[in-house]
Amino acid sequence: MGKPKVGIYGLTGCAGDQLNIINCEDELLKIFDIFEIESFVMASRAKNENVELDVAFVEGSVSTEKDLEHLMEIRKKSKILVAIGHCAVFGGVQSMFMGKEPWIERYKKVYGKENAVTLTPPLEPKPLAAYVKVDAVLPGCPIEKEPFLKLAGKLAHGIVPKVPDFPVCAECKWKENECLLLKGQLCLGPLTNSGCGAICPSMNIPCIGCWGPIAKENWESEALLLLEKGYKPDEIVKRFAIFGGTERAELLKNFLESHQKQESGK
Amino acid sequence: MRVFKLKRDNFIPFMKGLGKFGELWGPVKKGDHHVYAQASPEQFDLKAIRTIVPAKKFFLPKKSTILKFKNNEWTEHFDVKKRVIFGLHPCDIHALNIYHKFYTRLYPDPYYLKNREATLIVGLSCLPDEHCFCNLTDTETVNEGFDLFLTDLEDRFLVWIGSPKGDEVLKLVKDLIEETTQEDIDEYVAWRKKRRSMFQVSLDLEGMPEILTFNYDSPIWEEMGDACLSCGTCTMVCPTCTCFDIEDEYDIRTDEMDRQRFWYSCVFREYSMVAGGHNFREARSERLKLWYTHKLVGFMSEYGSPACVGCGRCVVSCPVDINVLTVAKALLKEKPDAFWARMASLKNMEVEHA
Ligand code: SF4
Numbered sequence: 001m002g003k004p005k006v007g008i009y010g011l012t013g014c015a016g017d018q019l020n021i022i023n024c025e026d027e028l029l030k031i032f033d034i035f036e037i038e039s040f041v042m043a044s045r046a047k048n049e050n051v052e053l054d055v056a057f058v059e060g061s062v063s064t065e066k067d068l069e070h071l072m073e074i075r076k077k078s079k080i081l082v083a084i085g086h087c088a089v090f091g092g093v094q095s096m097f098m099g100k101e102p103w104i105e106r107y108k109k110v111y112g113k114e115n116a117v118t119l120t121p122p123l124e125p126k127p128l129a130a131y132v133k134v135d136a137v138l139p140g141c142p143i144e145k146e147p148f149l150k151l152a153g154k155l156a157h158g159i160v161p162k163v164p165d166f167p168v169c170a171e172c173k174w175k176e177n178e179c180l181l182l183k184g185q186l187c188l189g190p191l192t193n194s195g196c197g198a199i200c201p202s203m204n205i206p207c208i209g210c211w212g213p214i215a216k217e218n219w220e221s222e223a224l225l226l227l228e229k230g231y232k233p234d235e236i237v238k239r240f241a242i243f244g245g246t247e248r249a250e251l252l253k254n255f256l257e258s259h260q261k262q263e264s265g266k
Numbered sequence: 267m268r269v270f271k272l273k274r275d276n277f278i279p280f281m282k283g284l285g286k287f288g289e290l291w292g293p294v295k296k297g298d299h300h301v302y303a304q305a306s307p308e309q310f311d312l313k314a315i316r317t318i319v320p321a322k323k324f325f326l327p328k329k330s331t332i333l334k335f336k337n338n339e340w341t342e343h344f345d346v347k348k349r350v351i352f353g354l355h356p357c358d359i360h361a362l363n364i365y366h367k368f369y370t371r372l373y374p375d376p377y378y379l380k381n382r383e384a385t386l387i388v389g390l391s392c393l394p395d396e397h398c399f400c401n402l403t404d405t406e407t408v409n410e411g412f413d414l415f416l417t418d419l420e421d422r423f424l425v426w427i428g429s430p431k432g433d434e435v436l437k438l439v440k441d442l443i444e445e446t447t448q449e450d451i452d453e454y455v456a457w458r459k460k461r462r463s464m465f466q467v468s469l470d471l472e473g474m475p476e477i478l479t480f481n482y483d484s485p486i487w488e489e490m491g492d493a494c495l496s497c498g499t500c501t502m503v504c505p506t507c508t509c510f511d512i513e514d515e516y517d518i519r520t521d522e523m524d525r526q527r528f529w530y531s532c533v534f535r536e537y538s539m540v541a542g543g544h545n546f547r548e549a550r551s552e553r554l555k556l557w558y559t560h561k562l563v564g565f566m567s568e569y570g571s572p573a574c575v576g577c578g579r580c581v582v583s584c585p586v587d588i589n590v591l592t593v594a595k596a597l598l599k600e601k602p603d604a605f606w607a608r609m610a611s612l613k614n615m616e617v618e619h620a
């Protein structure tokens with residue numbers, strides 16, 4: 001078996017995930033050693049876009065038509081497509097729930113008119129999976145070195161890694177932390193993918209969910225729990241929204257609406 | 267069981283003496299709670315009631331490498347340290363006995379056995395708080411499963427010997443202990459009486475196996491499932507939860523594959539997922555039902571006793587108040603004061619106004 005052919009790409013995002021791959025300084029040569037890097041614009045002059053790839057790593061959300069075209073090309077030539085970083089996996093902060101009006105209204109508010117961005121037509125920011133099949137994901141904002149190296153190790157051995165199905169709370173208990181949620185703080189540990197090692201609660205800071213919503217999250221129970229603890233609906237919605245991505249946005253909209261009606265009904 | 271007396275003033279030298287056996291671990295303060303930590307005996311808090319995570323962490327580490335692969339060869343990997351673990355209460359020792367059965371009966375686990383072998387268990391008596399209910403689970407006293415056990419009578423301790431190993435290590439501190447007198451025994455009897463009167467939880471836990479069996483289809487499980495966050499805290503903190511998962515991690519730096527074993531939980535979504543993607547317990551309610559029936563019924567038929575030792579950890583740890591006590595109350599048709607019981611009304615409020 002030859003070395004797996006790999007491409008590393010970025011769509012709309014801060015490029016922090018690619019940067020963190022480059023930041024694997026000591027291991028970078030090893031990465032270039034176990035993989036045949038065909039394209040990695042940020043780190044290498046190599047740019048063979050006409051070869052079939054075994055693995056494509058893609059960061060960033062689909063936020064323009066150009067992004068979408070690029071993603072389609074990558075998908076077509078890649079056996080395994082890995083979404084890396086919050087933007088690619090969940091849509092990023094650019095896709096968070098910002099209010100109830102349609103996206104284009106919010107866009108006009110920021111840019112002044114509908115066709116303000118002319119380089120390439122804009123789209124409502126979405127994660128890769130909204131358009132193509134994604135085979136594996138590595139969440140994080142940005143991704144971190146150790147989880148990335150582990151993922152790379154698995155891929156080098158032909159294993160398609162899966163994201164842990166358990167939340168930050170599990171890792172938080174491994175660290176034997178006092179629970180901040182029990183102490184009345186707005187901690188999103190129960191709703192957030194593990195993998196970061198519960199670094200924030202271990203420093204006494206509540207989790208804000210940067211590893212993204214866990215599959216089948218019970219966001220409603222936690223939202224009601226926080227209401228009971230005295231948080232206001234819009235405080236809850238704001239915190240849930242930051243790293244909530246596109247999927248949670250819709251849920252939050254309904255939650256907020258029913259609570260605003262409740263308030264005005266009083 | 268042989269018993270000696272240890273004057274309080276001799277406690278620190280006593281522990282330091284035992285420290286010749288191995289690393290000293292015991293309950294120390296972390297914020298408003300306690301954890302077992304490696305520390306000098308001056309730092310041990312003898313008033314600690316329950317640690318955040320139980321002593322199972324010494325025998326089934328939270329995350330550990332069990333095998334290493336390199337160049338198509340594998341070797342078992344052990345990371346065994348000689349340790350003195352001080353401060354286990356009767357419930358904790360009972361839990362360890364359950365662990366012992368689980369990890370030695372059908373498939374003796376070499377990692378568990380080596381860790382157990384290398385450990386000296388020094389129990390410590392306790393006075394219950396409002397969440398302890400070992401009196402209801404028949405685990406408030408303990409006769410086996412420890413090497414030494416200290417009963418704290420304020421100005422002195424009674425030191426009980428529970429194993430040949432305990433007998434042996436006591437030689438390290440033989441100058442610090444004395445024979446007991448009638449006065450010690452009288453004080454001990456009075457102390458027991460006082461302790462027994464301090465338990466505050468009252469509930470019919472004995473009937474649970476039947477009640478749970480009858481209530482297998484109760485709508486209560488759905489209500490709990492609606493509230494459960496699947497956070498896994500209950501299982502991580504429960505001293506009798508034994509589940510783990512295994513994953514291979516490849517290190518590109520060393521070309522080594524580590525087989526990692528880590529604490530896992532039946533409340534997690536993929537726990538009951540099988541090849542092909544079918545999930546036997548897709549619903550949170552189904553997973554909670556498994557937790558409680560396994561703990562209180564399944565264990566009973568397999569090992570002769572339920573697997574709850576009344577330590578109260580689930581009681582103080584679940585963010586939405588799902589724990590042995592509230593579940594038992596709900597099944598007994600008493601109204602539990604639990605978030606999941608209140609949640610229904612919080613939700614209704616939403617619907618009413620929507
Ligand atoms: S502090 Fe946060 S992450 Fe930790 S157990 Fe509590 S809710 Fe979960």
Ligand code: SF4
Binds near residue numbers: 168196197200211212
């Ligand atoms: S604890 Fe939460 S916010 Fe902090 S790094 Fe982990 S996922 Fe992100």
Ligand code: SF4
Binds near residue numbers: 493499533585
């Ligand atoms: S029962 Fe409580 S502690 Fe256990 S997983 Fe559910 S919410 Fe977490």
Ligand code: SF4
Binds near residue numbers: 503575589
């Ligand atoms: S079920 Fe709860 S009280 Fe019983 S042993 Fe487990 S954590 Fe302790």
